[in-house]
Amino acid sequence: MKKILFSLLLVSTLQVAKAQESYNDHRKSLEESKKDSDPEIHGFDASRIFIGGSGSLGYGSYQDGDNNSNNTFNIGAIPDIGYSLTNFVDVGLSSSFNYSSTVYPGLDAKQIITSYSLGAFIRIYPMNNFFIQLMPEQDWGTRKQIFPGQTDIIKIKSNCFLAGIGLTQRVIGESYFYTLIMVDLGKDRFSPYNSYNSSTDQVYRIPIARVGFNFYPFRKWKI
Numbered sequence: 576m577k578k579i580l581f582s583l584l585l586v587s588t589l590q591v592a593k594a595q596e597s598y599n600d601h602r603k604s605l606e607e608s609k610k611d612s613d614p615e616i617h618g619f620d621a622s623r624i625f626i627g628g629s630g631s632l633g634y635g636s637y638q639d640g641d642n643n644s645n646n647t648f649n650i651g652a653i654p655d656i657g658y659s660l661t662n663f664v665d666v667g668l669s670s671s672f673n674y675s676s677t678v679y680p681g682l683d684a685k686q687i688i689t690s691y692s693l694g695a696f697i698r699i700y701p702m703n704n705f706f707i708q709l710m711p712e713q714d715w716g717t718r719k720q721i722f723p724g725q726t727d728i729i730k731i732k733s734n735c736f737l738a739g740i741g742l743t744q745r746v747i748g749e750s751y752f753y754t755l756i757m758v759d760l761g762k763d764r765f766s767p768y769n770s771y772n773s774s775t776d777q778v779y780r781i782p783i784a785r786v787g788f789n790f791y792p793f794r795k796w797k798i
Contacts, residue, residue: 621793622748625665628654629755629787631673635770637779643681647770647781650674655696657789659747665698669710673767683723688731690716690767704744708755710737714767733765737783750790757783 633649651674657667675688694712701707712735720727739757759768762778770779 622791623659624656624793625659625667625789625791626654626656627787627789628652628669629753629785631671631783631785633675633768633781633783635779635781637770637772643679645677645679645681645770645772647675647677647779649767649781649783651767653785653787655789657696657698662747663700665696665700667696669694669696669712671712671714673714673716675767677770685721687719687721688716688765688767689719690714690731690733692735692767694735694737698741700745704742706741706743706745706753708737708739708741708757710757711735712737714765716765716767718765731765733763733767734761735763735766735768736760737768739783739785741785748791748794750788753787753789755785755787757785759783 629652631649631651631653633647635647636644638644651671653669653671655667655669657665659665671692671694673688673690673692675690677686679685692712692714694710696708696710699707714731714733714735716731718729718731736759737757738760739755741753741755743751743753745751745753757768758780759766760780761769763769764771764778766778768781768783770781771777772779
């Protein structure tokens with residue numbers, strides 16, 4: 576009887592030890608998996624750095640007090656660098672080079688703005704293929720106003736706050752394309768994303784379409 580009890584106790588002890596070892600291994604595996612998927616626990620991860628940029632195109636038209644249609648055209652290039660904080664949030668820095676022209680038929684005049692900018696952005700992904708982007712930036716440039724027989728050129732500076740929505744197929748550690756529609760929520764008269772009517776002192780926002788590409792240069796290659 577004692578031998579049977581001893582044998583049962585030994586088997587039970589071995590089973591408990593084996594279960595405890597299995598539990599510890601499972602817990603360790605979960606912790607390692609969580610570290611790999613959570614950059615806040617894992618720390619800085621160079622494979623989450625992305626670089627790239629986008630090209631932008633915008634067009635807008637409005638009527639002045641004399642029912643003349645004033646047309647604005649915008650084109651630009653926007654290189655950027657960023658970091659995927661989590662699977663749902665990207666942050667980064669960007670610069671841009673913009674060309675904007677507005678034609679005023681009623682005045683037989685034209686305005687041209689060439690500018691460059693520095694800014695920051697945040698992209699929020701409520702869904703993997705849909706994101707919201709917010710982007711404050713500072714712009715510097717030159718405004719040229721062309722009238723019959725006269726051209727005025729001045730240095731300008733503007734503050735912009737761009738906001739928009741985009742579509743993409745984003746996988747962290749891979750490369751991806753995206754499309755984005757943005758507007759400048761500010762009303763700075765010298766913004767390259769706005770059109771200004773001096774006769775009415777009104778600022779008109781121009782929708783800007785962007786097509787971009789990002790890739791992760793330090794991705795972890797699988798062999």
